[in-house]
Structure formats: C-alpha cells, structure tokens
Amino acid sequence: MSSSSDRPDRLALPRARRASGVAPMPGSKSISNRALLLAALAEGETRISGLLDSDDTRVMLAALRTLGVALEGSAPGDVIVRGEGRFPVREADIFLGNAGTAFRPLTAALALAGNGGRYRLSGVPRMHERPIGDLVDALRALGAQVGYETNEGYPPLRIEALAQVCAEAPIPVAGNVSSQFLTALLMAAPLVARQAGRDVVFEVQGELISKPYIDITLNLMARFGVQVGREGWRRFRVPATAAYRAPGAYAVEGDASSASYFLALGLLGGGPVRITGVGANSIQGDIAFADTLAAMGAEVVRGADWIETRGAPVAAGARLRAFDTDFNLIPDAAMTAAVLALYADGPCRLRNIGSWRVKETDRIHAMAVELAKLGAGVQTGDDWLRVTPPELAGGWAGAAEIGTWDDHRMAMSFSLAAFGPTAVTILDPGCVGKTFPTYFDVYAGLVA
Numbered sequence: 402m403s404s405s406s407d408r409p410d411r412l413a414l415p416r417a418r419r420a421s422g423v424a425p426m427p428g429s430k431s432i433s434n435r436a437l438l439l440a441a442l443a444e445g446e447t448r449i450s451g452l453l454d455s456d457d458t459r460v461m462l463a464a465l466r467t468l469g470v471a472l473e474g475s476a477p478g479d480v481i482v483r484g485e486g487r488f489p490v491r492e493a494d495i496f497l498g499n500a501g502t503a504f505r506p507l508t509a510a511l512a513l514a515g516n517g518g519r520y521r522l523s524g525v526p527r528m529h530e531r532p533i534g535d536l537v538d539a540l541r542a543l544g545a546q547v548g549y550e551t552n553e554g555y556p557p558l559r560i561e562a563l564a565q566v567c568a569e570a571p572i573p574v575a576g577n578v579s580s581q582f583l584t585a586l587l588m589a590a591p592l593v594a595r596q597a598g599r600d601v602v603f604e605v606q607g608e609l610i611s612k613p614y615i616d617i618t619l620n621l622m623a624r625f626g627v628q629v630g631r632e633g634w635r636r637f638r639v640p641a642t643a644a645y646r647a648p649g650a651y652a653v654e655g656d657a658s659s660a661s662y663f664l665a666l667g668l669l670g671g672g673p674v675r676i677t678g679v680g681a682n683s684i685q686g687d688i689a690f691a692d693t694l695a696a697m698g699a700e701v702v703r704g705a706d707w708i709e710t711r712g713a714p715v716a717a718g719a720r721l722r723a724f725d726t727d728f729n730l731i732p733d734a735a736m737t738a739a740v741l742a743l744y745a746d747g748p749c750r751l752r753n754i755g756s757w758r759v760k761e762t763d764r765i766h767a768m769a770v771e772l773a774k775l776g777a778g779v780q781t782g783d784d785w786l787r788v789t790p791p792e793l794a795g796g797w798a799g800a801a802e803i804g805t806w807d808d809h810r811m812a813m814s815f816s817l818a819a820f821g822p823t824a825v826t827i828l829d830p831g832c833v834g835k836t837f838p839t840y841f842d843v844y845a846g847l848v849a
Contacts, residue, residue, distance in 0.1 A: 408831035412841060414819040418716040420670025422847040424663045426655025426678040428453035428478060429685060430836045431617055433653050434461045434502040438510060439625045440482035441470045445647030452478045452653055456835045457500040464495045464507060484647060491518030499525045499761055501581055505536060509585035511560050512545035514592035523557035531759050535575035536582040542572045566597040576609035579759060584618040591627050591643035601639045609634045610756050613686020613730055620684045624648055655679035657687035659837050661734040662813050664691060665741055666847055667710030668699040669820045674847060675709040690734035697721040715744045715820050723747035732756050736814045739768050742788035743777055743821055755784030762806040771815060774801040775823050800824040809835040816844055
C-alpha cells in the first residue's frame with residue numbers, strides 16, 4: 402500500500418511470529434505542521450527538511466497556499482516557505498479535513514493575525530464533532546471575532562478581523578480538553594503582543610494535559626526567535642517584543658508516536674527492531690514510551706537519533722508484564738500499550754486518557770469495541786480503560802475484522818494483534834494516510 406488514495410477496504414494480516422530490522426521514521430506530524438505555520442508567520446525564508454508527507458500536512462500546505470503564503474517544494478519532504486509575518490489573502494474558505502494540528506493553530510492565527518480578513522474554517526464531519534469552544538472563548542477574550550456556523554462550541558467557524566487587542570489581564574484557557582488549544586494561542590500570541598504593546602499572558606484553568614506537546618510548541622517558537630516565559634504549567638507569558646524570525650533552515654525529526662508501533666514489534670517479535678530519525682535527543686514526549694516498553698519486559702537501547710528494542714517472542718509463549726499506568730503525558734502512544742495488553746500476564750489499566758474522547762474518534766469507545774472482538778475483557782470509564790488479556794478472559798477469538806473508525810492510530814495499533822492466534826483483518830487500512838501512508842509496507846518488511 403503506497404498511498405492513502407488507494408484506500409483498500411481491508412487488509413488480512415498474516416500471523417506474525419518474529420520481527421526484526423530497521424525502520425526509518427517519517428517526519429513528526431506535530432513538528433511538521435507547527436514548523437510550517439511558524440515559517441509562514443515569520444519574516445524571511447525557511448527551508449524545512451524532513452517534512453512529513455501525509456494527509457494532515459497536505460491540508461496545512463493547501464491552507465497556507467490558499468492564504469497566499471509562497472511555498473516552493475524542491476524535493477519530497479523538503480519545502481521552502483517565504484513568510485511575510487501575515488497572510489496576504491484576506492478572504493478564504495478553508496477545508497482542513499480532520500487535522501487538529503492544522504485546525505486549532507490556524508483558527509488562532511487567523512483570528513489574531515488575519516490582516517483584516519474574513520475566513521471560514523471547516524473539516525470532515527468528525528472535526529465538526531470535536532470541541533473548540535475553549536479555544537474560541539480565549540480568542541474572544543483577546544478581542545477576536547470568531548463565530549460558530551452551526552453548533553455552539555464546534556466547527557465550522559467564521560472568523561473576522563480582530564477588533565481590538567484586549568491583553569490587559571491574563572487570558573484564561575482550559576487545559577483539560579486538548580493541549581492544542583494552548584499551543585494555538587501561544588503560537589498566535591506574538592502576532593498581537595507587539596500591537597498591544599504589552600505582554601500577553603495565558604493562565605491554564607484545570608490540569609494541563611499532554612504537557613510534552615506544549616514543550617514541542619515552546620521549542621519550535623524558540624527556534625523561530627520567540628522565547629515564552631513559563632511559570633510551572635499554570636502561566637505562560639509572551640513578551641511584547643516577541644517577533645518571529647526565519648531560522649533559515651529547520652530539520653524535522655522523525656515521529657515518536659509512529660515509532661511506538663515499531664518499538665513494540667521488537668518487544669513482541671524478539672527483535673532487534675531499530676527505529677531511526679528520532680532518539681534520545683528528541684524534543685517529543687512520546688519518546689518516553691520506550692520506558693513503558695521496558696517496564697513490560699523490553700530490552701531498550703538508545704542512541705542520539707535511534708532506539709532499538711528486543712524481547713522474548715510472544716508467539717513462543719512469552720508474556721508481557723501487566724501494567725497500571727497514567728498515560729496523560731503520552732496519550733497517542735498509549736494506544737499502542739492498549740493493544741500490547743493482549744499479551745500481558747494479567748489485567749492492564751490505562752489511566753488519565755480522557756483526551757482520547759475528543760480525538761479522530763472516541764478512542765476509548767473504539768478501542769474497547771475492537772479489543773473485545775479479539776477476546777479481551779474490557780471495562781471503561783470517562784478517562785480510563787481496563788484490558789484483561791484473552792487468555793484470562795475466556796480465550797482468543799477465532800477471527801476478527803478490526804474496524805479502524807477512520808482513525809490512523811487504530812489501524813496501526815491493531816497491526817500488533819497479528820502476534821496472537823486470531824486471524825486479524827484490518828478494515829480501511831488506508832486511513833493510515835493521515836500520518837504514515839506507507840505504514841503497512843514498512844510493517845511487512847519487519848515482520849515474519
């Protein structure tokens with residue numbers, strides 16, 4: 402399967418027994434879309450290399466072109482962005498699919514730096530079910546004019562010119578729904594701080610989830626010349642003097658979330674499996690998933706830009722150590738852990754994963770449904786999932802067709818189910834095009 406445009410109906414996975422080899426990681430989605438937007442908002446030229454080529458980055462590139470940003474692609478994964486510090490086009494209707502890493506930051510950027518324009522932002526039906534009200538409330542507190550087209554608190558959105566910057570008081574922003582709301586506000590804030598002539602301060606209300614993703618945002622902003630002051634995880638200050646400057650060149654590191662599936666292969670299939678392009682020097686929090694694998698029984702070795710795993714093959718009867726873990730910091734990689742629970746020596750519990758409810762699908766519900774098809778015992782709550790391995794819950798199913806719910810991470814996570822005795826078929830495997838179009842090709846090259 403070479404591209405998401407193929408979108409085959411199903412993919413029957415041969416039973417897996419061993420896994421070994423080397424897997425280069427595609428560029429990080431989170432870093433790619435942040436870098437593209439910051440390069441567009443900076444004055445000057447930025448050459449971005451290692452850019453992820455996927456559905457999510459394509460919608461961001463298309464949106465920037467629609468907004469008049471000059472882009473030049475010299476090679477796959479290599480793009481030159483000529484930023485002007487603003488968007489030249491003042492009126493546009495922009496479709497952003499189901500790409501949260503594009504929709505949330507562009508909402509804030511257009512609301513605060515739309516250059517006096519009027520914009521409409523929309524996506525697929527699922528995007529119109531993903532809440533955005535907390536971000537809109539914070540933007541309105543800054544003086545932005547953002548309206549809901551259909552349902553209060555949800556896209557599609559209509560955005561008009563910023564009326565007047567209101568930055569006298571700290572702007573409250575909810576932290577317990579999506580870290581992308583704070584990311585969006587932080588990335589857009591330098592565009593109005595100078596106009597207001599004062600610092601822009603955000604105060605997080607409630608617990609800030611997915612903190613490592615905020616670290617990515619702060620790291621990228623610093624690379625583009627803006628240092629954000631941080632008081633713990635409660636208060637963030639963007640200085641009045643902030644201004645984005647093109648760094649000249651920026652290299653996107655490999656995707657740590659995508660790496661989780663291949664690192665898991667090394668544990669399940671004996672290994673060694675080495676992922677390259679991301680390692681100990683990564684700025685991505687999901688790299689900590691290697692520690693989760695070590696706790697399950699993996700042997701993990703790290704280099705500056707690679708990680709390697711080994712383990713006793715589960716097809717030969719080995720079992721992983723059961724876990725009870727808080728996954729608040731690495732919710733995307735946690736989906737890999739949920740499927741690994743199938744091979745554990747006892748029930749496993751994933752805690753503090755409430756953000757799964759507002760992702761590409763309701764991932765807690767979807768994961769529970771599909772794990773049960775394999776014979777697992779599953780219990781769920783608002784922000785937790787408990788998985789009893791099939792061998793302790795009545796036995797593995799004879800065959801299972803795994804629904805992917807138009808969610809790339811469901812498809813990639815459940816490829817790991819092929820190490821069990823159940824005949825596994827992945828429905829709509831082409832949904833991996835959102836972040837990793839060639840996933841199943843790379844997977845097949847490692848698994849025997």
